[in-house]
Amino acid sequence: MKEEDFDLLAHLVKQRSGLVLTRDKAYLLESRLIPVARKFDLKDLDDLARAVRDKRDEKLATAITEAMTTNETFFFRDQKPFDQFRKIILPHMLKARAARKSLRVWSAAASTGQEAYSLAMILAEEAAKLQGWKVDIIGTDLSAEVIEKAKEGFYNQFEVQRGLPVTMLMKYFRQEGEKWQISEKIRSMVQYRAMNLLADWGGIGPFDVVFCRNVLIYFDPPTKSRMLERIAGLMPPDGVLFLGGAEAVLGLTSRFKNMEGEKGIYIPASCPADAWKATAAA
Amino acid sequence: MAGKSCLIVEDSRVVRKVARTIMTGFQYECREAENGQLAVEECEKAMPDVVLLDWNMPVMNGLDFLHKLRSMPGGDAPKVIFCTTENEMSRIQEGMGAGADEYIMKPFDGDIIRSKLEMLGLIEEGG
Ligand SMILES: C[S@@+](CC[C@H](N)C(=O)[O-])C[C@H]1O[C@@H](n2cnc3c(N)ncnc32)[C@H](O)[C@@H]1O
Numbered sequence: 001m002k003e004e005d006f007d008l009l010a011h012l013v014k015q016r017s018g019l020v021l022t023r024d025k026a027y028l029l030e031s032r033l034i035p036v037a038r039k040f041d042l043k044d045l046d047d048l049a050r051a052v053r054d055k056r057d058e059k060l061a062t063a064i065t066e067a068m069t070t071n072e073t074f075f076f077r078d079q080k081p082f083d084q085f086r087k088i089i090l091p092h093m094l095k096a097r098a099a100r101k102s103l104r105v106w107s108a109a110a111s112t113g114q115e116a117y118s119l120a121m122i123l124a125e126e127a128a129k130l131q132g133w134k135v136d137i138i139g140t141d142l143s144a145e146v147i148e149k150a151k152e153g154f155y156n157q158f159e160v161q162r163g164l165p166v167t168m169l170m171k172y173f174r175q176e177g178e179k180w181q182i183s184e185k186i187r188s189m190v191q192y193r194a195m196n197l198l199a200d201w202g203g204i205g206p207f208d209v210v211f212c213r214n215v216l217i218y219f220d221p222p223t224k225s226r227m228l229e230r231i232a233g234l235m236p237p238d239g240v241l242f243l244g245g246a247e248a249v250l251g252l253t254s255r256f257k258n259m260e261g262e263k264g265i266y267i268p269a270s271c272p273a274d275a276w277k278a279t280a281a282a
Numbered sequence: 283m284a285g286k287s288c289l290i291v292e293d294s295r296v297v298r299k300v301a302r303t304i305m306t307g308f309q310y311e312c313r314e315a316e317n318g319q320l321a322v323e324e325c326e327k328a329m330p331d332v333v334l335l336d337w338n339m340p341v342m343n344g345l346d347f348l349h350k351l352r353s354m355p356g357g358d359a360p361k362v363i364f365c366t367t368e369n370e371m372s373r374i375q376e377g378m379g380a381g382a383d384e385y386i387m388k389p390f391d392g393d394i395i396r397s398k399l400e401m402l403g404l405i406e407e408g409g
Contacts (some may be wrong), residue, residue, distance in 0.1 A: 079400060079407055157369065157387050161394045164403050165384040166374060175371045 005049035042189040075164040109215035110139030113150025126271040152181040205234030214244035228253040289330040318342030364379035
């Protein structure tokens with residue numbers, strides 16, 4: 001692929017999703033965009049680049065962007081954040097929001113829904129303590145296609161085994177042919193919608209808990225900083241942010257700090273140092 | 283502490299070999315049995331830490347083995363993971379009801395086995 005074509009396509013993808021593609025990723029771009037070219041009846045990548053350059057076909061631009069993003073996800077990914085949510089965050093919120101009886105959770109790069117549904121299943125397990133509460137779980141993603149899949153809640157045999165304990169499968173899924181559908185009860189706990197993190201968030205907050213995992217890793221540092229500051233703006237002082245295993249806030253923003261002793265959980269810098277000590281130790 | 287041990291109960295030699303390669307990768311010492319009866323004999327010699335258990339096998343099937351195992355002295359200890367082409371919800375319920383700890387629907391791969399071992403706390407995350 002010509003360098004100028006690579007630059008053109010990489011620029012398009014970066015502008016639309018934040019994903020940074022360096023020239024050493026040319027092979028990846030090529031292998032993922034050849035099927036897109038075919039789908040749009042374009043002969044090859046030269047043709048594809050030409051179409052991008054002079055047609056400004058919105059559908060093509062979207063398809064290129066979505067072909068380049070990584071949608072990999074699974075239930076209870078990395079396990080630990082979900083244990084922390086259940087054992088540390090939830091007990092705190094149950095106390096701190098006892099009067100208001102509301103809890104708002106955001107899965108900010110929801111992909112096909114496993115993250116948001118994992119949180120929903122944890123909350124369903126604790127339903128007795130949440131009687132009379134208004135619990136909102138919002139799942140958003142750039143890709144309308146993955147959001148559709150998330151809403152439908154159908155997963156294949158491989159997807160329901162990675163990360164998902166079989167007891168949860170038995171309790172919250174229904175078998176339909178080769179596929180497994182997450183129950184209506186869990187589906188009704190989550191609202192999904194397509195939303196670009198780079199664009200306007202349209203009054204989406206506030207959120208007590210934000211899972212923004214395995215997406216910032218694809219952005220450049222200024223974009224990461226901007227995302228973190230916008231997320232901070234949606235949180236009360238005792239809100240919490242979960243990042244992916246390879247993501248951190250250090251050097252990107254001063255609005256968040258580590259929750260002491262809990263790797264992967266971030267809290268607003270304005271949060272009193274000892275606010276979480278009692279619950280974390282309990 | 284002695285190494286962790288695994289008993290692979292499976293009538294297909296090919297699948298046993300795949301399972302052994304995966305489990306060896308997680309630092310398990312592996313023994314093999316090609317049916318439930320031979321597996322009982324292996325367990326009488328020494329209880330493994332983990333059993334990967336096929337369902338349909340000649341001589342004694344996986345479900346009968348599991349019942350037998352759980353009634354043996356020390357037979358509560360091993361973590362039993364069914365590993366079978368039986369993928370109907372009713373079968374899963376039956377297997378879990380008989381005292382299995384986890385359930386894998388074939389075909390499996392290293393990621394699924396790793397994931398199930400993590401859930402049971404048998405290996406460290408991301409290990
Ligand atoms: C690797 S998945 C992470 C899924 C899940 N959070 C997890 O940790 O398993 C990354 C997701 O981020 C989405 N994404 C990438 N850029 C985005 C953007 N600018 N706005 C919203 N979502 C974006 C992709 O579509 C993809 O589904």
